[in-house]
Amino acid sequence: MRTIGDWIRLNSRRNPAREAFVGVDGRVTFGEAAERAWQLGRGLRKAGVTAGSGVGVLAGNTVFNAEAFLGVAASGGVYIAYNWRWAAAELANGILETGAKVILAEEAHLQLLEEALEILAEKVADDGGTVPSVVRQGAEIDALRIGSGPLEDVVDAEAPLCVIYTGGSTGTPKGVVLSHRSSLANALNEMYDCGVGSRENERGLIVTPLFHSAALLCWLVPHFVAGATSVIAQKFSDETVVDLVGRESITNTFMIPNMMRRLMDQGVLTDPAIRKNLKALYTGAGLLRMPDKQLFAEMLPGTDLFFRYGLTEAGPMVTRLRPADMLDSAVDGSIGTEYLLVEARLQDADGNEVAPGELGEICVKGPSLMSGYYGRPDATAEAMRGGWLHTGDLAVKDERGYFYFRDRLKEMIKTGGENVYSAEIEQVLHLHPAVLEAVVLGVPDPKWDEEVRAVVVLRSGQTAEAAQLSSFLRERLAGYKVPKQMVFLTPDQLPRTAAGKLQKAVLKTQLGWSGS
Incomplete structure (x- = not known):
């Protein structure tokens, strides 16, 4: 199994003039992306990044971020993707947990990073730890790019490539370590089974x-x-x-x-x-x-x-x-x-x-x-x-x-001695022509252990009442699965993670259903 470094080299030779990345901050060909990755990789190595060293990246959806990913991979380091939607305290915890020595930061997120580093400095003061160095977008990262030409790989396919945090929709986010082998196997799955990247002029x-x-x-x-x-x-x-x-x-x-x-x-x-x-x-x-x-x-x-x-x-x-x-x-x-x-x-x-x-x-x-x-x-x-x-x-x-x-498993509802699966009810609600979104929640109840409730978003121009939707459900599900209470919201009232996943725990709190 090859590494990302191998693919940087291969595509610089195979597709030098084809665009690799396009974003709000520019366009980069595969040839240019390779050269810039090798330059950044050399600079990171000179800055002390060795095989397996963590390099934090705080950046949005930009070419800067894509280039940071390739540059860290070329250096042999581990790309740690920090969530720019975190609060400063969350970011400080993420930096502390992953032990990044260097952070590549996009200009748009520098204020968040500075606040996080202030918190981090207080956390590490007592144990003699250090705050990571920051390389900022612009002149600083340009100065970090050195040399020219291919950079020899110092890692193999089993080496860690990146740390991606889980979405945190049901609990505290955890950093997931994924190897070069993992990323390439997933890419092959996507390409073979779903044709990702396989079409002409994709x-x-x-x-x-x-x-x-x-x-x-x-x-x-x-x-x-x-x-x-x-x-x-x-x-x-x-x-x-x-x-x-x-x-x-x-x-x-x-x-x-x-x-x-x-x-x-x-x-x-x-x-x-x-x-x-x-x-x-x-x-x-x-x-x-x-x-x-x-x-x-x-x-x-x-x-x-x-x-x-x-x-x-x-x-x-x-x-x-x-x-x-x-x-x-x-x-x-x-x-x-x-x-x-x-x-x-x-x-x-x-x-x-x-x-x-x-x-x-x-x-x-x-x-x-x-x-x-x-x-x-x-x-x-x-x-x-x-x-x-x-x-x-x-x-x-x-x-x-x-x-x-x-x-x-954590969201299964226990009501009156029966196991109720929220996704089953949500799927049936989505069959109704007026329903755009449906969320089913288990709410603590002294009589039933938990009571089944639902939150519904209707399609534009459509109307439906709770009684109508309850009847629709009763025709297709057992009576104990039909929500005892139904609330109607608009799409923007549903709390979601940065990836768009619904946050059921936040929604419960928002509706006052966490403990009643």
């Missing part, structure tokens, strides 16, 4: 944050390996998608389902520029049911739709539902079948594989798995027990090998 649009695995490892890395162009949007918006797809001749993109539903709800996907250029749309990290898939097919009949399931710890992809399956009612609600290099099975609490149709935890093996959680050996051992990555996600599998997600 130009992929990145609209999710580069500090998460979906953007970095499922889009930027596969496109780079394939010699295809990554166009990096600074932020997601209706206007940005239409502008970039048209102006940059975008052929594919990834967005989470609520982003996709928003574009469909506003009619954005019918824009002529999108219909002309977009050949594939990939989605995941949320629910996608038949009404959404049918509407997508009507709006973009010439565009392939893929649904994928994964998690950062898996590298991240595990299963995918291909375009040929999308309108097949027999597998509606499925998260698909396993990727080429992934082995996924459902296990019971004792580690035994369950039979088709039975509920079990999704457990994963394969070359794309994480090396572990940074600095957390106990958490790593718990997640990787028995040689399998235990995802904490519950699912069933049919005889054909299609998986059907049911719920997070």
Whole structure:
């Protein structure tokens, strides 16, 4: 298995004049990207970065960030992606935990970094620790770039490549260590199973944050390996998608389902520029049911739709539902079948594989798995027990090998002695033509242990009352699964992480449902 350093060298020779990265801060060809990576790699080595040293990066969706990733990889260091949406105290904790000696910082986030370093200085004062040096965008990082020509690799495929923090939607974020081997195996999965980077003149649009695995490892890395162009949007918006797809001749993109539903709800996907250029749309990290898939097919009949399931710890992809399956009612609600290099099975609490149709935890093996959680050996051992990555996600599998997600283990609702899976109820609500988004929560209750409640967002121009939706659910689910209370919100009232994932715990607090 090759390293990212190998692919920097190979693409500088194979595709020197082709654009590698396009962003708000410029355009860089594969030849230029390689030279700048080698220069930055030399500078980092001179600054004391050795094989396996952590290099923090605080940057947004920019070419600067993409170049930082390649430069750190070329140096043999480990790219640590810090979340620019963290509070200063969270960033200070992340820097302390990962022990970065150098931080490459984008100008837009310098104030946050300075506040975090002040907090960090107080934390390390008592134990004699040091605050990392900062190399700022502009003259400082330009001065760090030295020499010219290829830089010899000092790491192998098993060496750590990056630390990506989990989304933190259900708890404290953990730093996930992923190797060069992991990133390349995931890239091969994406290229073989989903055709990422494989189309002629492929130009992929990145609209999710580069500090998460979906953007970095499922889009930027596969496109780079394939010699295809990554166009990096600074932020997601209706206007940005239409502008970039048209102006940059975008052929594919990834967005989470609520982003996709928003574009469909506003009619954005019918824009002529999108219909002309977009050949594939990939989605995941949320629910996608038949009404959404049918509407997508009507709006973009010439565009392939893929649904994928994964998690950062898996590298991240595990299963995918291909375009040929999308309108097949027999597998509606499925998260698909396993990727080429992934082995996924459902296990019971004792580690035994369950039979088709039975509920079990999704457990994963394969070359794309994480090396572990940074600095957390106990958490790593718990997640990787028995040689399998235990995802904490519950699912069933049919005889054909299609998986059907049911719920997070931590989010299963216990009401009146029954186990209720929030995702099951959410999926049925998404079948209603008036429902744009649906969230089901378990709320503490002295009589039932937990009471099932729901939060609903309606589509533009649609109306529905709680009683109507309850009747809709009762026709399809057991009575104890029907929410006893239903609240209607607007899309912007749903709290989400930077990657767009819903934060159920925050929503509970927001609604005053945490302990009542």
